[in-house]
Amino acid sequence: MAVVFKKTSMLTDVPLHYCPGCTHGIIHRLVAESIEELGAADKAIGVAPVGCAVFAYNYFNCDMQEAAHGRAPAVATGIKRVNRDCVVFTYQGDGDLASIGTAEIVHAAARGENITVIFVNNGIYGMTGGQMAPTTLPGQVTTTSPYGRDTSHCGYPIGISELLSTLKAPSFIERVSVHDVKNVVNAKRAIKEAFRRQIDGKGFSLVEVLSTCPTNWGMNPLDALKWLEANMIPYYPLGNYKDRDKEAASK
Amino acid sequence: MAKKLYKGNEAVAEAAIQAGCRYFFGYPITPQNEIPEYMARRMPKVGGTFLQAESEVAAINMVYGAGGSGARVMTSSSSPGVSLKQEGISYIAGAEVPCVIVNMVRGGPGLGSIQPAQSDYFQATKGGGHGDYHLVVYAPGGIQEAVDLTMKAFDTADLYRMPVMILGDGMIGQMMEPAEIPEDYQPIVTDKSWATTGGGRRVINSLYIQPDELERVNLRLQKKYALIKEKETMYDEYLTEDAELIFAAYGTTARICQSAINMLRADGVKAGLIRPITLWPFPDAPFAAAAARDGVKKFLTVEMSCGQMIEDVKLSVGGRKEVAFYGRTGGMIPMPRDVYHYALSVMR
Numbered sequence: 065m066a067v068v069f070k071k072t073s074m075l076t077d078v079p080l081h082y083c084p085g086c087t088h089g090i091i092h093r094l095v096a097e098s099i100e101e102l103g104a105a106d107k108a109i110g111v112a113p114v115g116c117a118v119f120a121y122n123y124f125n126c127d128m129q130e131a132a133h134g135r136a137p138a139v140a141t142g143i144k145r146v147n148r149d150c151v152v153f154t155y156q157g158d159g160d161l162a163s164i165g166t167a168e169i170v171h172a173a174a175r176g177e178n179i180t181v182i183f184v185n186n187g188i189y190g191m192t193g194g195q196m197a198p199t200t201l202p203g204q205v206t207t208t209s210p211y212g213r214d215t216s217h218c219g220y221p222i223g224i225s226e227l228l229s230t231l232k233a234p235s236f237i238e239r240v241s242v243h244d245v246k247n248v249v250n251a252k253r254a255i256k257e258a259f260r261r262q263i264d265g266k267g268f269s270l271v272e273v274l275s276t277c278p279t280n281w282g283m284n285p286l287d288a289l290k291w292l293e294a295n296m297i298p299y300y301p302l303g304n305y306k307d308r309d310k311e312a313a314s315k
Numbered sequence: 316m317a318k319k320l321y322k323g324n325e326a327v328a329e330a331a332i333q334a335g336c337r338y339f340f341g342y343p344i345t346p347q348n349e350i351p352e353y354m355a356r357r358m359p360k361v362g363g364t365f366l367q368a369e370s371e372v373a374a375i376n377m378v379y380g381a382g383g384s385g386a387r388v389m390t391s392s393s394s395p396g397v398s399l400k401q402e403g404i405s406y407i408a409g410a411e412v413p414c415v416i417v418n419m420v421r422g423g424p425g426l427g428s429i430q431p432a433q434s435d436y437f438q439a440t441k442g443g444g445h446g447d448y449h450l451v452v453y454a455p456g457g458i459q460e461a462v463d464l465t466m467k468a469f470d471t472a473d474l475y476r477m478p479v480m481i482l483g484d485g486m487i488g489q490m491m492e493p494a495e496i497p498e499d500y501q502p503i504v505t506d507k508s509w510a511t512t513g514g515g516r517r518v519i520n521s522l523y524i525q526p527d528e529l530e531r532v533n534l535r536l537q538k539k540y541a542l543i544k545e546k547e548t549m550y551d552e553y554l555t556e557d558a559e560l561i562f563a564a565y566g567t568t569a570r571i572c573q574s575a576i577n578m579l580r581a582d583g584v585k586a587g588l589i590r591p592i593t594l595w596p597f598p599d600a601p602f603a604a605a606a607a608r609d610g611v612k613k614f615l616t617v618e619m620s621c622g623q624m625i626e627d628v629k630l631s632v633g634g635r636k637e638v639a640f641y642g643r644t645g646g647m648i649p650m651p652r653d654v655y656h657y658a659l660s661v662m663r
Binding site: 076106107108109111118121125126127128129130131132135138139140141142143144145146147149150151167168170171 | 338340364366368369370372373374376377378379380381382383384385386388402403406410511512513514515516517518519520521522
């Protein structure tokens with residue numbers, strides 16, 4: 065019988081600990097499939113963050129290091145400088161990357177560090193129980209913004225793709241979503257392209273993936289997907305923010 | 316190989332390279348800037364990598380990644396910068412990643428001063444970051460010893476899979492002395508099959524979410540620390556055999572005490588020195604042995620701090636003899652004559 069689909073060998077058989085309806089599982093699969101399809105399975109090294117994806121080292125079927133909160137791009141820098149032929153990636157959430165780890169991500173990007181960053185943005189701190197993130201939308205209720213995020217008190221969400229795209233060195237920065245099948249397919253394309261840039265030695269690549277957190281948003285999984293589409297995408301427009309290959313081609 | 320005149324910071328940097336260090340991640344801070352500057356010039360010439368990190372926090376995490384990939388790797392800083400590194404050092408200790416960290420200590424707390432001090436003793440020896448861990452801490456008393464201990468530090472780090480610290484001070488970093496840096500050094504070779512080099516399923520990690528598992532990890536680390544205490548403790552003694560007054564001092568201060576001891580001896584005061592070379596593990600045996608000798612009247616701890624190592628000296632002496640203290644702090648350096656006069660007042 066012909067096999068039409070099988071799980072990527074880049075994921076282990078360890079059951080994922082994520083909440084029901086969380087889109088981390090989809091994003092894990094896209095990352096794993098991309099690495100496998102690019103023939104990089106035997107030279108992949110991943111860096112897990114602190115946050116919901118802290119146990120990513122149990123799931124990705126490759127060498128892994130677990131970083132302190134926000135420090136994954138620095139750890140990945142150390143790994144990549146030693147293992148120049150390996151494919152090194154970080155997998156980070158928005159608290160990790162866009163709050164405590166802003167210095168590390170900005171400078172890894174500014175150096176054009178030849179690594180791939182998967183940035184999962186669900187607008188909230190999931191692991192710690194739903195506190196306000198740097199990416200929490202204005203007015204959004206969280207456990208530390210119980211009356212809604214008040215922008216006069218704690219400012220506005222950070223658009224990481226927009227911010228990093230102002231830097232010269234990054235090769236590829238794109239924001240995608242996984243709230244429906246079409247977008248999942250598109251996210252896969254972007255993630256694969258990001259890894260391809262690294263394999264081709266073109267430097268820093270980042271894919272920001274809009275993701276849901278049904279548990280801490282207080283919604284069922286389907287409503288969470290709808291909420292993402294209706295509320296997050298207008299604030300965080302999807303699309304490519306930086307593509308040095310295209311910039312070079314258009315010159 | 317002939318001796319050459321080296322500045323302490325540059326000697327430490329070259330010694331690291333001769334010990335096989337090929338990765339250095341650092342951030343500028345006085346008084347250790349000659350280390351990253353030397354590495355920036357030298358690393359490209361030996362096929363190594365020097366990278367100036369965006370912060371000490373990033374530098375120590377780059378060290379974590381490179382060390383976890385099996386490389387011989389080093390970072391250096393001075394007191395405020397080493398405070399920033401403590402998070403990373405705790406993770407490195409927990410994940411059992413070998414690396415070398417140099418602290419050319421300056422006055423504190425806070426931004427403090429840029430002059431030599433020994434006020435980071437607690438931070439270095441008692442676990443500056445969170446959790447039940449130790450670093451092996453070497454305290455060189457001169458440039459040649461800084462060279463020898465830096466080279467040894469890489470072996471110790473590999474052998475026990477742990478971070479090792481060179482605790483110097485602004486004086487050790489800045490002064491010049493003749494030293495010989497061996498170019499035929501053979502680093503010990505250890506099994507690094509645990510390192511992430513691609514193609515494996517290895518995990519460098521300090522997270523053990525099940526408390527019973529974490530307890531087992533901690534107990535295993537404690538066994539390792541006990542072995543290190545047994546095998547790696549280092550100290551030196553100077554004229555202690557007939558001494559009635561035993562000085563306790565390390566690094567720069569130990570040399571000042573030696574001068575003071577010579578002055579005291581010229582006056583007929585029988586003084587000697589026990590100089591810890593490893594601050595962790597602390598050499599408690601020679602202090603305990605001296606405390607048990609009838610001829611020994613008192614101990615005098617001298618530090619460039621308000622009194623930190625004295626706690627370990629007192630624990631070792633175990634209340635059998637009085638332990639006095641003389642210190643200068645804030646970047647002030649005790650003069651031999653000051654130490655001499657204080658010692659006379661103690662023995663009166």
